[in-house]
Amino acid sequence: MCAFIGGGSRYLLGVVLPVTAGFPWATVLVNLLGSGLLAWLSHAERVTARWPSAVSVGLGVGGLGAFTTFSTFSLDLERLLNHQAWGVAGLYVGITLIGGLLLSWLGxxxxxxxxxxPVEEES
Structure with a gap:
């Protein structure tokens, strides 16, 4: 179910934010958001400690794994390079990689x- 929601959300963002001026904004957005959210989820033990581990795994691997997309990033980059859009391709890689790392740190x-x-101890 989480993967369905994550993948569906990614698709809807692709519809709402189509490629403009040759730049794949939707792919950048989902990968940046996913980087920050997954980092937050993996380090928010004080919140997630109350959840069954299946919930964290479902949200992380299923939901955010389906929401983010390395394969679409690669395909978009390949298309930009085939059209010899070197500057746009470099900007795309830079924003995706550096922005993803920065949002991971923020998460x-x-x-x-x-x-x-503090997590309340159960008696």
């Missing part, structure tokens, strides 16, 4: 800082 930071409340 880790927010999980550790904003969600750092």
């Amino acid at each position: 880790v930071w927010s999980a550790r800082r904003w969600w750092a409340f």
Whole structure:
């Protein structure tokens, strides 16, 4: 179910944000959001500790795994390179990789800082 929602959300963003000026905005957006959310989910133990592990795995691997897309990134990049859109291709790679890393760091930071409340011990 999580994979269905993640993949469906990615598809809808692709419909809402079509490729404009040769730049695949929807793919960039889903990969950046997915990077930040997956990093947050994997470091928010104080929140996710109350969940069954299947929920975290379902959200991470199923939902966010289906939402993000390396294969579409690769296909978009291949198309840009075939059209010799070198600058756009370089910008696409840079935004995706550097932006993904920055949003991953932001996800880790927010999980550790904003969600750092104590987990109540069960009696």
